[in-house]
Amino acid sequence: MARASREMQASGRASQLPASPIRRLAPLAEAAKERGIHVHHLNIGQPDLAPPESITRLLDRASSEELVYAPARGASDAVSAWQIYYSHHSVDLEREDILITAGASEALMLALLTTCDPGDDVLLPEPFYAPYKGLLSITGLNPIPVPSGPDFAPPDADLVRSLVTPNTRAMLICSPSNPTGTVYGQNDLEKVGAVAVENDFFLLSDETYREIVFDGPAAPSALAIPGLEECAVVIDSVSKRFNVCGLRIGCLASRNRAVIDAALEIAELRLAVPMIDQRAVVSALTSPRPYVDTVVEAYRERKDAVVKALRAIPGVVAHPPGGAFYVVADLPVDDAEAFSAWILREIAINDETVMLTPMSDFYATPGMGTSQVRIACVYNAETLARAVSIVGEALEDYPGRAG
Ligand SMILES: Cc1ncc(COP(=O)(O)O)c(C=O)c1O
Numbered sequence: 001m002a003r004a005s006r007e008m009q010a011s012g013r014a015s016q017l018p019a020s021p022i023r024r025l026a027p028l029a030e031a032a033k034e035r036g037i038h039v040h041h042l043n044i045g046q047p048d049l050a051p052p053e054s055i056t057r058l059l060d061r062a063s064s065e066e067l068v069y070a071p072a073r074g075a076s077d078a079v080s081a082w083q084i085y086y087s088h089h090s091v092d093l094e095r096e097d098i099l100i101t102a103g104a105s106e107a108l109m110l111a112l113l114t115t116c117d118p119g120d121d122v123l124l125p126e127p128f129y130a131p132y133k134g135l136l137s138i139t140g141l142n143p144i145p146v147p148s149g150p151d152f153a154p155p156d157a158d159l160v161r162s163l164v165t166p167n168t169r170a171m172l173i174c175s176p177s178n179p180t181g182t183v184y185g186q187n188d189l190e191k192v193g194a195v196a197v198e199n200d201f202f203l204l205s206d207e208t209y210r211e212i213v214f215d216g217p218a219a220p221s222a223l224a225i226p227g228l229e230e231c232a233v234v235i236d237s238v239s240k241r242f243n244v245c246g247l248r249i250g251c252l253a254s255r256n257r258a259v260i261d262a263a264l265e266i267a268e269l270r271l272a273v274p275m276i277d278q279r280a281v282v283s284a285l286t287s288p289r290p291y292v293d294t295v296v297e298a299y300r301e302r303k304d305a306v307v308k309a310l311r312a313i314p315g316v317v318a319h320p321p322g323g324a325f326y327v328v329a330d331l332p333v334d335d336a337e338a339f340s341a342w343i344l345r346e347i348a349i350n351d352e353t354v355m356l357t358p359m360s361d362f363y364a365t366p367g368m369g370t371s372q373v374r375i376a377c378v379y380n381a382e383t384l385a386r387a388v389s390i391v392g393e394a395l396e397d398y399p400g401r402a403g
Pocket residue numbers: 045102103104105106129174177178206208236237238239245249250
């Protein structure tokens with residue numbers, strides 16, 4: 001057989017994907033486990049809470065009839081369930097406004113593919129959910145970082161306006177935000193929405209954590225803002241609200257039919273999202289409460305415990321979130337990634353250590369977030385407080401402590 005004339009390497013597109021610090025830190029966590037140390041994974045958004053019983057019951061009863069291809073848009077009863085779900089959030093949608101996806105992750109990819117072309121600019125309030133950077137890279141889009149307001153408030157509309165370029169095609173927001181917990185109120189959405197309408201760009205709104213809000217019933221949806229019918233595209237997911245990250249169900253929703261029709265054409269290439277997963281969440285979607293209320297209360301207690309434990313550590317600044325289930329902390333270190341790696345290598349208190357998420361990856365602006373970490377509230381309050389106290393003890397001994 002003739003030898004390949006060039007090395008068979010992965011594509012430039014694939015190899016240019018930004019490296020993730022989590023991937024760099026993971027081997028250190030594995031090595032700690034091999035040394036018999038228990039690692040508290042404060043780094044991942046994989047909640048420990050039990051899902052609604054209606055979901056596990058349906059999964060137990062799943063039949064072979066559910067092992068068929070679902071329609072590309074989604075199973076009919078599942079699409080109806082999403083319609084009912086949105087009606088509880090003051091959003092009336094037609095079935096044709098909804099496309100069921102494999103989690104918010106697929107919805108994000110479809111949103112970018114159907115609203116933007118390679119080379120377009122996407123406004124990105126920072127810090128943002130770190131995979132946005134990779135999604136923009138793989139779809140050939142340029143992130144235009146938008147600094148948040150004080151305490152991670154939604155960015156000022158005039159600032160957004162000043163960053164619009166002739167190539168701006170979309171702004172990608174997340175509310176409540178992973179990592180900051182920032183919630184865009186009605187007024188915030190109206191203001192950034194007005195800039196989008198004035199400048200003909202799409203407002204892509206990732207509402208994965210919609211119900212996880214500590215002050216009020218739920219974050220308003222971009223789909224509920226009058227005047228944004230053409231530009232608002234919502235990315236949604238059941239992963240966090242029902243604690244079923246492994247089910248892989250989300251949706252893309254917009255009244256802009258051109259966008260959803262184009263997304264459906266792309267979705268036809270991947271054929272279907274698993275029917276069982278779609279059906280399993282029908283009941284939870286149509287009557288999410290009181291389950292989601294218990295979830296919110298659990299996270300309220302947890303984030304309060306984390307903020308309190310962080311504030312007890314000298315030199316640490318904790319940012320209480322308005323929603324979602326993460327807490328951002330400024331640490332007295334110059335390089336939070338080096339500190340996170342050092343903890344995994346050097347620290348074991350009663351055979352326990354912690355894995356943090358260093359936050360430079362959550363920014364597109366070089367040099368930002370270097371002393372910040374994100375803590376995911378995915379354990380009970382007591383365990384979280386103990387895990388944070390390990391960070392405090394580590395800081396006392398850390399040779400690279402700033403100041
Ligand atoms: C803001 C945000 N968007 C999207 C996702 C992806 O969610 P899914 O599991 O639905 O793909 C996550 C997961 O952590 C997230 O935090």
